Amino acid sequence: MYPALGSLTRHCTKKYEMPDGVVIEKDTRVYVPCYAIHRDPEYYPDPDKFDPERFSEEGKASRPNYTYMPFGEGPRLCIGKNLVTILTSSSFCSTLLRSKCKVFACFFSFLKMCI
Numbered sequence: 769m770y771p772a773l774g775s776l777t778r779h780c781t782k783k784y785e786m787p788d789g790v791v792i793e794k795d796t797r798v799y800v801p802c803y804a805i806h807r808d809p810e811y812y813p814d815p816d817k818f819d820p821e822r823f824s825e826e827g828k829a830s831r832p833n834y835t836y837m838p839f840g841e842g843p844r845l846c847i848g849k850n851l852v853t854i855l856t857s858s859s860f861c862s863t864l865l866r867s868k869c870k871v872f873a874c875f876f877s878f879l880k881m882c883i
């Protein structure tokens with residue numbers, strides 16, 4: 769919901785007409801406002817609410833593509849995405865396992881979550 773980079777930048781290399789008729793001229797610098805998109809109630813109703821279900825399979829399917837871009841998108845996508853996802857998930861699991869909570873984890877579900 770709070771991307772590390774608030775916007776992504778792209779340099780338009782050739783004139784492009786968007787489906788709604790807006791024309792982007794060659795050499796225009798384009799800013800993709802990820803922060804605003806991640807907090808747009810049209811895609812994320814009540815954006816301040818902690819709601820992990822937004823990222824369930826059904827939640828993800830209910831939004832158009834390119835409405836969640838914490839690691840960017842397209843050919844310049846962050847190359848550290850999978851590494852960071854695995855490290856963050858394993859750190860979280862390690863913390864849970866050291867806590868007093870009882871955790872029953874399925875290795876295959878964990879892998880599916882990471883990749």
Ligand code: HEM
Pocket residue numbers: 772773776777837838839840841842843844845846847848849851852
């Ligand atoms: C939580 C951690 C991280 C976040 C949120 C993050 C986020 C991002 C974002 C938003 C971009 C721009 C993508 C785009 O323009 O579409 C990016 C690019 C990049 N990231 Fe990360 N990143 C993270 C960690 C890492 C790590 C650990 C590495 C290296 C191992 C890494 C390497 C890169 C590189 C090399 C690019 C440039 C890719 C390119 O321009 O082709 N990032 N990252």
